[in-house]
Amino acid sequence: MGEVGDDDRLVARIADGDRRAFAEVMERHVDRVLGLARRVLQSEADAEEVTQEVFLTVWQKAETWRPGRARFSTWLYRVTLNRCLNRKARVQQRYLPLAPEYDPPDPGPRADERLLAQEQQQQVEAAIADLPEKQRMAISLTYVTGVGNAEAAAAMEVSVKALEALLVRARRRLRQRLLAEE
Amino acid sequence: MKGAMNSDRFEELLEAKGADPATWPEAERRAAERLLADSPKARAALAQARALDDLLNATLAPTPADRDLREAILTLPVAHPRQAAARPTVGFRTFWQAGLGMALAAGLAGFALGITGLVEGPGSAAEEADLAALIYGFSAQGPRP
Numbered sequence: 001m002g003e004v005g006d007d008d009r010l011v012a013r014i015a016d017g018d019r020r021a022f023a024e025v026m027e028r029h030v031d032r033v034l035g036l037a038r039r040v041l042q043s044e045a046d047a048e049e050v051t052q053e054v055f056l057t058v059w060q061k062a063e064t065w066r067p068g069r070a071r072f073s074t075w076l077y078r079v080t081l082n083r084c085l086n087r088k089a090r091v092q093q094r095y096l097p098l099a100p101e102y103d104p105p106d107p108g109p110r111a112d113e114r115l116l117a118q119e120q121q122q123q124v125e126a127a128i129a130d131l132p133e134k135q136r137m138a139i140s141l142t143y144v145t146g147v148g149n150a151e152a153a154a155a156m157e158v159s160v161k162a163l164e165a166l167l168v169r170a171r172r173r174l175r176q177r178l179l180a181e182e
Numbered sequence: 183m184k185g186a187m188n189s190d191r192f193e194e195l196l197e198a199k200g201a202d203p204a205t206w207p208e209a210e211r212r213a214a215e216r217l218l219a220d221s222p223k224a225r226a227a228l229a230q231a232r233a234l235d236d237l238l239n240a241t242l243a244p245t246p247a248d249r250d251l252r253e254a255i256l257t258l259p260v261a262h263p264r265q266a267a268a269r270p271t272v273g274f275r276t277f278w279q280a281g282l283g284m285a286l287a288a289g290l291a292g293f294a295l296g297i298t299g300l301v302e303g304p305g306s307a308a309e310e311a312d313l314a315a316l317i318y319g320f321s322a323q324g325p326r327p
Contacts (some may be wrong), residue, residue, distance in 0.1 A: 030252060031245070143238045145310065168194065
């Protein structure tokens, strides 16, 4: 059985109060939920809080999940985006690059290569942070969660055409900024 | 030639659907393959789109959530709805008496909090959106997988 079917079965068990199923769903999805929230909120602490809220929603609302209507992951990303937007609206958070304590993964073995990679990563981070919110959401859904355009569109509650228009603008902007001199 | 694709259309598809033509719709994939065979400009555009994809994949790949966050999620101090619903009930008289007292106290406290704006009302926008997604499915605009 594929990942979609597995998710549906696990969510059905969560609806019965099965904490092991909840732990399994958390393990499967937490990295991508956190990654998505991190990109939308631009804050590690807020992203972690939203991630907890998202899984709390899974725990409390699993009973109302209807398999077959959509993928569970699509719903999960949609909840994540809603929570992020809600939080931003509530706290009027400023758009800032990632928090200073954010420590990107060690990119390479040699010091000079590592430095170069870190510089490059910072440039990419800054370029993504400067994207308009909807474009950043579209790019984050595509590259953080790895979903296709149809699922990303459903998570953002827009048509595939609208999602692709966001991706076109975002990729064009990123390409001009990051690859222009090459 | 029927089904021919020009460079502008090819570049638009790269930006809309990503730098892997193998994932594109069949007709467009075939047209793109023909264009790539003949056009150095299209090949250069594909190389640049792949370079951008590589950069974004390397930067945006999710890093693992740390152990503290995982533990915090697993120990959420919230009863499961069914467990909460299955809690033992008390006698009607006790319940009625206790309930009346609590309702009065809660009413007063709620009025005080509401009037001072210290708490957010129930059914926040996010919560309502989550529930709507669960109960009614997804927007008609978005395709259902």
